[in-house]
Amino acid sequence: MEIDYKKIGLKVGLEIHQQLDTSAKLFCSCRPELFKEEPEITFLRGLRPTQSELGQVDPAAYFEFQKGVKVLYEANRATSCLVEMDEEPPHPLNPEAVETVLTVALMMKAKPVDEIHVMRKTVIDGSNTTGFQRTCVIALDGEIKVGEKTIPIQHAGLEEDAARKTSEESGNVTRYRIDRLGIPLIEIATAPVIKSPEEAEQVALAIGRILRTTGKVIRGLGTIRQDVNISIPNGALMEIKGLQELDLVPLVVEYEVQRQINLIEIAEELNRSAAKQENLEEEFFDVSPVFKQTKCKVIRKALDANQQVLAVKLPKFNGFLKRELMPGFRLGTEMADRARFWGRVGGIFHTDEMPAYGITTEEVEELRKMVGAEDADAVVFVADKAENTKDALRAVLERAREALKGVPAETRAPNADGTTRYMRPRPGAARMYPETDIPPIQITKDYVKKVNMRLPELPEQKLEQLTKAYKLNQKLAKQILDSEYGELFETIVKESNVSPTTVAAFMTETAKALKRDGVRVENVSDNQIREIFRAVGSGRLTKEAVPEIVNWLSQHENSIVDDAINKIGLKMLSSEELEKIVDSVIESNRSLIEERGVNAFGPLIGMVMKEVRGKANAASVSELVKKRLERAYKK
Ligand SMILES: [Zn+2]
Numbered sequence: 001m002e003i004d005y006k007k008i009g010l011k012v013g014l015e016i017h018q019q020l021d022t023s024a025k026l027f028c029s030c031r032p033e034l035f036k037e038e039p040e041i042t043f044l045r046g047l048r049p050t051q052s053e054l055g056q057v058d059p060a061a062y063f064e065f066q067k068g069v070k071v072l073y074e075a076n077r078a079t080s081c082l083v084e085m086d087e088e089p090p091h092p093l094n095p096e097a098v099e100t101v102l103t104v105a106l107m108m109k110a111k112p113v114d115e116i117h118v119m120r121k122t123v124i125d126g127s128n129t130t131g132f133q134r135t136c137v138i139a140l141d142g143e144i145k146v147g148e149k150t151i152p153i154q155h156a157g158l159e160e161d162a163a164r165k166t167s168e169e170s171g172n173v174t175r176y177r178i179d180r181l182g183i184p185l186i187e188i189a190t191a192p193v194i195k196s197p198e199e200a201e202q203v204a205l206a207i208g209r210i211l212r213t214t215g216k217v218i219r220g221l222g223t224i225r226q227d228v229n230i231s232i233p234n235g236a237l238m239e240i241k242g243l244q245e246l247d248l249v250p251l252v253v254e255y256e257v258q259r260q261i262n263l264i265e266i267a268e269e270l271n272r273s274a275a276k277q278e279n280l281e282e283e284f285f286d287v288s289p290v291f292k293q294t295k296c297k298v299i300r301k302a303l304d305a306n307q308q309v310l311a312v313k314l315p316k317f318n319g320f321l322k323r324e325l326m327p328g329f330r331l332g333t334e335m336a337d338r339a340r341f342w343g344r345v346g347g348i349f350h351t352d353e354m355p356a357y358g359i360t361t362e363e364v365e366e367l368r369k370m371v372g373a374e375d376a377d378a379v380v381f382v383a384d385k386a387e388n389t390k391d392a393l394r395a396v397l398e399r400a401r402e403a404l405k406g407v408p409a410e411t412r413a414p415n416a417d418g419t420t421r422y423m424r425p426r427p428g429a430a431r432m433y434p435e436t437d438i439p440p441i442q443i444t445k446d447y448v449k450k451v452n453m454r455l456p457e458l459p460e461q462k463l464e465q466l467t468k469a470y471k472l473n474q475k476l477a478k479q480i481l482d483s484e485y486g487e488l489f490e491t492i493v494k495e496s497n498v499s500p501t502t503v504a505a506f507m508t509e510t511a512k513a514l515k516r517d518g519v520r521v522e523n524v525s526d527n528q529i530r531e532i533f534r535a536v537g538s539g540r541l542t543k544e545a546v547p548e549i550v551n552w553l554s555q556h557e558n559s560i561v562d563d564a565i566n567k568i569g570l571k572m573l574s575s576e577e578l579e580k581i582v583d584s585v586i587e588s589n590r591s592l593i594e595e596r597g598v599n600a601f602g603p604l605i606g607m608v609m610k611e612v613r614g615k616a617n618a619a620s621v622s623e624l625v626k627k628r629l630e631r632a633y634k635k
Contacts, residue, residue: 003254003257006195006196008233008261009232010196010230010257011193011194011230012195012199012228012229012230013189013190013191014189014190014194014200014204014229015187015188015190015226015227015229016187017187017225017226018186018211018217018224018225019217019218019224020097020183020216020217020218021216021218022094022100022184022216025083025160025183026158026159026160026183027090027094028084028182029091030080030081030083031078032079032183032218033079034164034179035177039076040077041074043072044071044073044173045126046071069125069173069174070173070174071175072174072176073129073163073175073177073178074166074175075178079178080178080179080181083182084178084181085129090134092438093118093136093441094184097158098441100184100186100214100216101138101157101158102139102443102448103455103456104188104211104214105138105142107213107455107458108139108142108153108156109142110142110153110155110156111140111141112443112448113138113443114442114443115440116443117136117137117434118134118135118136118438119134119135119434120133121133121134122432123162126176127176128160128181129163129181134160134435134438135157135158135160135187136157137155137157138157138443139156140155140156141153141155142156144207145206146202147202149199151203152191152193153188153189154190154191155187155188156186156187157186157189158184158185158187159187161180161181161182162181163176163179163181190207192231197249197253197257200253201247201249201250204226205482208224210458212481212484212486212487213459213462214456215456215487219522221522222244224244225242225243225244226243226244227239227241227242227243228240228253228256230253230257230260232261235260235263235406235407236260236407236409238411238412239410240411240412240413240414241411241413243414252414252420254418255418255420256412256420258325259325259326259407260407262325262326263331263406263407266320266403267403269320270320271404275316275404276315276316277404279315279316280314280397280400281313282394282397283312284312284393285313285370287310287311287367287371287381289370290309290363290370291303291309291359294358295359296358297358298347299359299383303383307384307385307386307389308386309381309389310381310390310393311370311379311380311381311382312371312381312393312396312397313373313379314377314378314379314397314400315374315377316376317400317403318352319352320352320403321350321353321378321380327419332348332350334399335396335399335400336348338399339392339393339395340392341395341422343382343384343389343391343392343394343395344392345384345388345389345392347382348392349380349381349382350381351367351368351373351380380393410424410425410426411423411424411425411426462481462486463477463478466480466481470504471500476501476504479504483511484511484522485507488507488526489504489507492530492533495537496530496537497537497538510546510550511550513547519551519554520554520555521554523557524553528553528561531561532549532553532561539572539617540572541561541565542614542617542618544614545614548614549568571615573612573615573616575620578616578621578624579624581608581612582621583628586604586629589604590632592604593629598629601626604625605621605625608621
């Protein structure tokens with residue numbers, strides 16, 4: 001779908017969260033790290049809807065509580081203490097984290113607040129042991145330049161990261177690991193002034209560059225999460241939460257606009273076809289008898305387990321459920337998402353996709369008869385436990401009612417292909433209240449002055465410096481800035497004696513290619529990367545061997561580069577060893593040399609390199625082969 005974003009009046013705002021690389025967590029002295037081993041400690045907690053001190057309960061929070069979910073928390077001693085377990089009050093705010101946010105804020109010309117007040121934001125999906133997330137604003141009203149445009153920054157703040165889900169619910173228990181809980185997150189929010197999908201990506205990139213100049217951000221997948229707020233006139237404000245890949249930003253915006261345009265169109269058509277709110281009645285039919293002999297596996301399984309098939313009629317909705325909203329995603333998909341969320345069912349069936357899944361035309365006809373559906377009506381049905389089917393169909397009805405009005409405001413989560421799915425209703429306004437365990441912290445004028453004196457260079461300045469000092473072209477210099485290794489580049493070039501272009505090529509192309517191949521490059525630390533290039537610089541390692549070394553180190557944490565060199569057998573050959581190999585290649589290719597003379601050089605080099613790749617550098621191989629070839633030829 002070709003969309004004129006200006007014409008439709010798209011407005012996008014971004015909220016970027018990035019983990020900070022501090023020496024301790026935000027409210028305790030635990031290390032901000034994740035662990036991979038089996039947990040040393042587990043504890044089970046029930047969810048409860050925390051009442052704010054104003055006595056309000058957030059509806060989204062209350063809903064999650066109603067689902068009756070219990071949470072099993074996993075921990076180990078190195079990465080969590082009583083604070084994360086909510087058995088001990090939080091310690092004072094980590095000053096290192098505060099200073100990093102203040103640095104970024106000042107680079108964005110934001111005005112620091114006089115006093116930092118930590119607030120509690122209700123979340124009871126279990127991702128916080130306390131039932132809330134601690135958050136604070138550190139500066140307000142900044143701006144950044146993106147191309148020619150000034151993008152207002154509404155605020156820069158600091159938050160504690162949440163626990164991470166280690167498994168989906170099985171029954172009513174969800175597992176969370178609390179190692180991530182309490183890792184400091186910087187939060188940067190722009191005003192909703194972004195007007196196109198591409199611009200959204202540009203702004204996200206620009207903010208990322210500024211964050212990285214501090215040298216204080218953790219890198220790797222999952223360390224940055226962006227919330228994208230999208231709205232169009234006559235649509236609704238949509239919050240898409242937790243986008244981890246920057247490349248997906250423009251696609252997510254594009255698809256969301258498509259979705260809203262299509263929903264608005266569907267609402268108009270439904271109203272014209274005389275669909276009505278009051279006809280969407282909560283009248284459910286047990287249609288299990290229709291499927292007595294069914295070949296549909298899902299239904300068969302449910303009936304065999306003494307569950308039921310429950311159906312509801314959606315008058316005048318025939319044909320609308322199969323209408324595509326974004327690629328591979330229909331109004332029916334949207335209803336299924338709701339049913340899964342509110343009813344905890346696997347999915348729904350509806351007449352717009354029938355016959356399918358082993359359900360026959362005859363069964364569909366009988367089903368329609370049983371619920372009294374006419375041709376213009378759609379029927380939705382669910383096979384599951386009785387109470388689940390009812391909740392699921394109620395959610396479907398609710399979504400159908402909303403379809404008559406247009407676009408419902410929601411919080412959505414991104415899928416890997418750029419489409420989104422329903423996450424939960426938009427939270428109400430009762431989400432924030434003061435954290436009484438932490439006293440306010442003053443930001444004095446003197447402190448601001450001090451931080452101001454040692455601000456890092458802005459990305460524009462850095463870019464100019466990179467092109468000048470290291471003779472990198474604009475494109476490569478930009479890629480360095482946008483890579484996760486920007487701040488490492490200069491250190492490595494200075495200490496390793498390796499050419500800037502070689503280092504740059506690793507940080508851009510090679511690292512990307514390795515990631516594409518599934519190598520967890522983020523497991524290799526800055527120090528290890530420095531060590532690798534020192535080895536290249538001193539001739540202990542060839543630059544061709546770098547990817548293999550990185551790959552090995554990514555799978556063997558706590559190893560050193562020499563381990564990798566030895567284990568992979570990439571030790572540089574001594575000149576004697578190299579000579580031996582060259583001689584044997586020459587010896588076994590006598591006839592080739594006689595036949596082609598000096599022209600045998602190319603193929604011979606190829607053969608030698610194949611044997612010594614990563615263990616000898618190309619220049620010395622070439623020199624040696626040339627010498628030996630001349631000698632052999634002259635003989
Ligand atoms: Zn702790």
